[in-house]
Amino acid sequence: MERRIAVVLMASGYSERFGSNKLLEPFGNRCLFTYAVDLAYASDAAMKIIVTRYEPIKHYVKENAPKMDIVWNAHPERGISESIHLGIHHLRQSKDYEKYAGCCFMVCDQPLLQKQSLQKLFESFYRNPEGIHMCVTKEREGNPVIFPKILFEELMALEGDKGGKRIAKEHPEMIYKVYVTEQELSDMDYQEDKINLEKNII
Numbered sequence: 001m002e003r004r005i006a007v008v009l010m011a012s013g014y015s016e017r018f019g020s021n022k023l024l025e026p027f028g029n030r031c032l033f034t035y036a037v038d039l040a041y042a043s044d045a046a047m048k049i050i051v052t053r054y055e056p057i058k059h060y061v062k063e064n065a066p067k068m069d070i071v072w073n074a075h076p077e078r079g080i081s082e083s084i085h086l087g088i089h090h091l092r093q094s095k096d097y098e099k100y101a102g103c104c105f106m107v108c109d110q111p112l113l114q115k116q117s118l119q120k121l122f123e124s125f126y127r128n129p130e131g132i133h134m135c136v137t138k139e140r141e142g143n144p145v146i147f148p149k150i151l152f153e154e155l156m157a158l159e160g161d162k163g164g165k166r167i168a169k170e171h172p173e174m175i176y177k178v179y180v181t182e183q184e185l186s187d188m189d190y191q192e193d194k195i196n197l198e199k200n201i202i
Contacts, residue, residue: 002099003129004046005122005146008087009036010080011052011108012073023108024056027198033057034064035111041065043118045104049090051083079161088152101129104146105164109187112200113144117180121146124178132168135185136177141165142185148174 011023011033023033037060040048048068050061053076061068071086084105091103102125117135125133125146134145145164147155154167168175183200 003101003126004099005044005102005104005125006047006049006087006091006100007040007043007045007104007106007144008083008091009040009048009050009052009106009108010083010087011036011050011054011057012076012083013080021054022194023054025194027111027194031056031060032111033108034060035113036106036108037061037065037068039113039115039118040106041068042115044122046100047091047094049087051086079159080163081158081160084155084158084164088156092152100149101125102146102148103152104144106144107187110143110185112186112197113180113184117178117184118144120180121178124176128176130174131176132171132174133176133178134168135180137180137182137185139182140185141168141177 025032037050049071050068051071051073052058053073058070061070069090071090073083073086075082088103091097091100121133121135121144130148130150132145132147135142145168147164151167155164158166186197
């Protein structure tokens with residue numbers, strides 16, 4: 001049985017709490033979003049997709065991750081669900097779609113997430129490709145999350161700014177947890193988050 005994974009990077013947000021477009025914000029010596037692009041591109045996902053509405057992100061991907069598929073989000077006002085819909089729709093259009101078993105959704109504001117943690121998440125899915133696999137800490141559940149193909153229709157039914165966590169909550173018996181450090185799951189929602197995260201750049 002094929003157990004291919006597609007990864008979808010969601011890079012269309014408004015960053016309202018941050019006060020400016022955080023994805024393009026300098027972090028360390030480069031833009032915040034580049035950490036997620038580079039991490040996903042180096043993974044063993046069989047297909048890499050980024051859903052965005054920002055020209056600088058599109059240009060970076062073309063230059064530095066040429067085999068990553070760019071899907072343009074013309075309706076970011078529809079919320080997170082639109083990025084999920086666009087990513088799954090793009091995957092479904094691939095000629096070898098039947099060989100895929102699941103889709104990994106990643107956000108672009110977790111710059112400390114490590115390659116080995118993403119690999120652990122993939123390996124967890126390969127062992128149990130009918131489950132939902134998510135990165136967690138002892139305190140909380142987070143991203144990335146891999147959803148099996150059998151839940152794609154439920155993901156496609158999401159509306160507004162509701163993400164995959166709503167689907168996961170409806171299927172607790174399907175969840176497999178991959179533990180990572182608190183730092184790795186820390187995201188950059190506010191300006192003060194950037195200051196704290198930059199202290200931990202590896």
